[in-house]
Amino acid sequence: MKGLPPVLITAIVLVAGFAACALQFPNIASTRVVGNLLTDNAFLGIVATGMTFVIISGGIDLSVGSVIGFTTVFVALAIERWGMPPLVAFVAILVLSAAFGAAMGAIIHVFDLPPFIVTLAGMFLARGASFLLSTESVPITAPVYSTVSDFALHMPGGGRLTAIAIIMLVIVIGGILLLRLTRFGANVYALGGGRATASLMGVAVGKMTVKIYMLSSLLAGIAGIVFSFYTSAGYSLSAVGVELDSIAAVVIGGTLLTGGQGSVIGTFLGVLIQGMIQTYINFDGTLSSWWTKIATGILLFAFIALQQGLVALARRPVSNRAGAAP
Amino acid sequence: MTALLPRRGLAQILALIVILAVDRLVSPQFFDLRLQDGRLFGSLIDVLNRGTPVALLSLGMVLVIATRGIDLSVGAVMAISGAVAASLADSHGLPVVLAAALGIGILCGLWNGFLVAVLGMQPIVATLILMVAGRGIAQLITEGRIVTFSSPDLVWLGNGAILGVPVPITIAVGMLILTGAIVRGSALGLLIEATGGNARASELAGVGTRAMILAVYVWCSVCAALAGVIAAADIMGADANNAGLWLELDAILAVVIGGTSLFGGRFSLILAVLGALIIQTMNTGILLSGYPPEFNLLVKAVVVLAVLLLQSPKLSGFSGIMARLRGTKP
Numbered sequence: 001m002k003g004l005p006p007v008l009i010t011a012i013v014l015v016a017g018f019a020a021c022a023l024q025f026p027n028i029a030s031t032r033v034v035g036n037l038l039t040d041n042a043f044l045g046i047v048a049t050g051m052t053f054v055i056i057s058g059g060i061d062l063s064v065g066s067v068i069g070f071t072t073v074f075v076a077l078a079i080e081r082w083g084m085p086p087l088v089a090f091v092a093i094l095v096l097s098a099a100f101g102a103a104m105g106a107i108i109h110v111f112d113l114p115p116f117i118v119t120l121a122g123m124f125l126a127r128g129a130s131f132l133l134s135t136e137s138v139p140i141t142a143p144v145y146s147t148v149s150d151f152a153l154h155m156p157g158g159g160r161l162t163a164i165a166i167i168m169l170v171i172v173i174g175g176i177l178l179l180r181l182t183r184f185g186a187n188v189y190a191l192g193g194g195r196a197t198a199s200l201m202g203v204a205v206g207k208m209t210v211k212i213y214m215l216s217s218l219l220a221g222i223a224g225i226v227f228s229f230y231t232s233a234g235y236s237l238s239a240v241g242v243e244l245d246s247i248a249a250v251v252i253g254g255t256l257l258t259g260g261q262g263s264v265i266g267t268f269l270g271v272l273i274q275g276m277i278q279t280y281i282n283f284d285g286t287l288s289s290w291w292t293k294i295a296t297g298i299l300l301f302a303f304i305a306l307q308q309g310l311v312a313l314a315r316r317p318v319s320n321r322a323g324a325a326p
Numbered sequence: 327m328t329a330l331l332p333r334r335g336l337a338q339i340l341a342l343i344v345i346l347a348v349d350r351l352v353s354p355q356f357f358d359l360r361l362q363d364g365r366l367f368g369s370l371i372d373v374l375n376r377g378t379p380v381a382l383l384s385l386g387m388v389l390v391i392a393t394r395g396i397d398l399s400v401g402a403v404m405a406i407s408g409a410v411a412a413s414l415a416d417s418h419g420l421p422v423v424l425a426a427a428l429g430i431g432i433l434c435g436l437w438n439g440f441l442v443a444v445l446g447m448q449p450i451v452a453t454l455i456l457m458v459a460g461r462g463i464a465q466l467i468t469e470g471r472i473v474t475f476s477s478p479d480l481v482w483l484g485n486g487a488i489l490g491v492p493v494p495i496t497i498a499v500g501m502l503i504l505t506g507a508i509v510r511g512s513a514l515g516l517l518i519e520a521t522g523g524n525a526r527a528s529e530l531a532g533v534g535t536r537a538m539i540l541a542v543y544v545w546c547s548v549c550a551a552l553a554g555v556i557a558a559a560d561i562m563g564a565d566a567n568n569a570g571l572w573l574e575l576d577a578i579l580a581v582v583i584g585g586t587s588l589f590g591g592r593f594s595l596i597l598a599v600l601g602a603l604i605i606q607t608m609n610t611g612i613l614l615s616g617y618p619p620e621f622n623l624l625v626k627a628v629v630v631l632a633v634l635l636l637q638s639p640k641l642s643g644f645s646g647i648m649a650r651l652r653g654t655k656p
Binding site for chain 2: 060107111113114116117118120121122124125127128129131132135236244247248251257258288290291292293294296297298300301304305308
């Protein structure tokens, strides 16, 4: 369990941060605030789960924010303008986004290109396609939307665990199981450890690459549907920059950006930390929202520096032996 | 090598000519130029003028990419330097404003370079930090407002003209010549290419790879800072949220179109700037043709993919593909 220490640090940062917030604003420590935090970050949690798989496998997916944007527009238009039943629209967009991810994965593998630039093209493509569908915000009035929005489990203390928060929690738990307990998960780690080694161990590198990006895009599609529930609208400019938020959550969660190490639970904690910073800033009222970005940047730096330190520590014994230290 | 050079740029020049021809089709006055109030006007000048920020960014970016790096923070650096310039413009003279804005750029570059060269972080990750935090810093400087100014000196930098040529174009050409003189007039360019080709081998061969990497990130940020000042001067204000937004992607795209491989190594300054001009000519063409500007993104996506596939190590290289295309298409 090499991945444990960074996750532990993430957990400590979250608990300590939450305690500090609660000391200043006692009201933060209520199920109401926690419930809202889960609801507000539901789409981010889902996307970041997919991003965790991609990053552990040694890749990166910059297209997820655009896929969310495209999904919201597609779903809104399909339901409101094209008269599709919501469920059919959901299935259609999930198939579409999975195919999109699979195509990116295939291009990355077949042409041996950096994932960063291929998914960048994917980002342009998905965002451009959503602009083509509609440049204005399309409100969704289907009855299923109000039903889902109104649905919530009541927690003690007046908190509401909304449907989209539940979807997010289910996906996070599913992600944890998929990564920890299945052959697919083991292959993801193997791929991140080194493509050549993974291939020699018998991992079908090409198939895995396609599947991983498919998973990421599929989850981005689900996040898009959740986002459309959250805002009850489809808008081509929604979720701009979410790819960065989710990468930040993954890194803060202790996943190594070079791949090979990490965990979904850490990512989930990373999402919660970002949500916590946002909540604190909302409670404070005098701090402006740009402090979120600076705080996220500082946390990013701290965690990456920590990773570098850990990696250096892991390598040190070998070099010491070679140098025959006294 | 020297014999190869003209052939290297052939595809880009052809692409630019084709796009220009298409632009001429959609807008018959495309090549018209007129002199008014001592400044040239016309679509062509507009392309050059609007293309200046990305051209400047691509000048720095191409060096970073040549070392096998990438700088995602240039858009944020533009926002920071624009914010600094705008908040100082009405109380200080142009030299102070420029020095402050470029100084901030140097600091940003040192930070990025430190993370990559000294701490050994992956460039994407290292520069991601400033990309995320940079806009926050810019908003901190402008206190969340859009800072406007009326200093005629700074406005001249964005809207003035020297001998009829708009100042931004003059600055971009100047920077191209300066950068070219520095990296090609000395062995620096070669050392940068060596660093990107194989950092470890270069280190063993005596190249100061860390210094090279630090230097290219600083230069990239300085170029970004300059682009930020010009962008701020152009709109007579600094908008921390939107200045330079997504321009890092355009700059990377320009470098890629210019034929510099993302895997580091050989680079070309002129072709990177040509790449920036190709992007801007496409943008302007789409605007002139009356299509919604949203088409830009789709077109860019297709162009990136096409260029990437041509560059792919799995295919037989750029020239091979070009030859094959020429062979199959009449």
